[in-house]
Amino acid sequence: MAESERSDVVRIADDDVDPTFDRELRELLAACFTKPGDEIFRTRRYYAQPPSWRWSIRFEDRLVAHVAAHDLAIRFGIRPRLRTLRVLGIAEVCVAPGSRGVGLVPEMLGVAHAFGVERGFDLAMLFGREAIYGSSGYHATSGRVNVIEADGTAAVRRDALLRPLASGVPEGDVILDGPAF
Ligand SMILES: CC(C)(COP(=O)(O)OP(=O)(O)OC[C@H]1O[C@@H](n2cnc3c(N)ncnc32)[C@H](O)[C@@H]1OP(=O)(O)O)[C@@H](O)C(=O)NCCC(=O)NCCS
Numbered sequence: 001m002a003e004s005e006r007s008d009v010v011r012i013a014d015d016d017v018d019p020t021f022d023r024e025l026r027e028l029l030a031a032c033f034t035k036p037g038d039e040i041f042r043t044r045r046y047y048a049q050p051p052s053w054r055w056s057i058r059f060e061d062r063l064v065a066h067v068a069a070h071d072l073a074i075r076f077g078i079r080p081r082l083r084t085l086r087v088l089g090i091a092e093v094c095v096a097p098g099s100r101g102v103g104l105v106p107e108m109l110g111v112a113h114a115f116g117v118e119r120g121f122d123l124a125m126l127f128g129r130e131a132i133y134g135s136s137g138y139h140a141t142s143g144r145v146n147v148i149e150a151d152g153t154a155a156v157r158r159d160a161l162l163r164p165l166a167s168g169v170p171e172g173d174v175i176l177d178g179p180a181f
Contacts, residue, residue, distance in 0.1 A: 007058040052071045066092060066095075071089075076173070113165060125161065
């Protein structure tokens with residue numbers, strides 16, 4: 001990808017997404033996420049809850065890469081000593097098929113992390129594979145990651161990855177009031 005033909009990583013608040021960008025986002029998300037349930041992206045630009053911010057890259061004015069982030073309060077620690085940290089919850093990471101394999105994911109995440117540090121976020125968290133996110137500083141925690149749904153049901157997630165921002169990753173468990181992002 002020639003550098004002159006592509007944009008920098010651009011941040012936008014989800015509240016500022018206009019109808020044209022909304023359509024571009026839905027098209028990119030629907031092209032990248034294809035498992036059962038992902039059809040939701042054809043009509044909505046988020047999976048469960050709208051994120052606070054989005055970062056994206058354009059190539060020849062076409063949207064080719066995207067990362068969303070939620071502003072979350074999540075409990076960490078060893079019970080009963082839990083503390084609430086502010087977490088940048090990374091979601092909907094995707095790169096258009098023709099633009100993959102050139103490092104757009106770490107580039108977008110690097111910009112999102114700098115923003116997270118500047119805004120005082122303690123940690124970043126996502127659900128995904130260390131093969132993709134390890135080089136961006138995300139690693140599994142040795143504690144249990146419990147997602148508590150609004151109806152009180154709890155599930156343990158084994159695909160959660162954490163990255164330090166303004167703080168280190170605490171010892172112990174993670175308790176996330178769902179839905180997972
Ligand atoms: C996952 C996805 C975003 C990767 O895009 P990409 O442009 O290939 O990623 P990058 O070139 O920035 O690579 C980032 C890292 O991921 C690794 N990676 C990318 N695809 C991978 C795969 N299928 N399996 C294992 N590792 C992979 C790269 O080797 C690179 O690792 P490194 O930094 O240690 O060298 C893209 O394939 C996609 O949009 N998939 C569909 C949506 C999706 O599954 N999103 C992830 C949700 S958690």
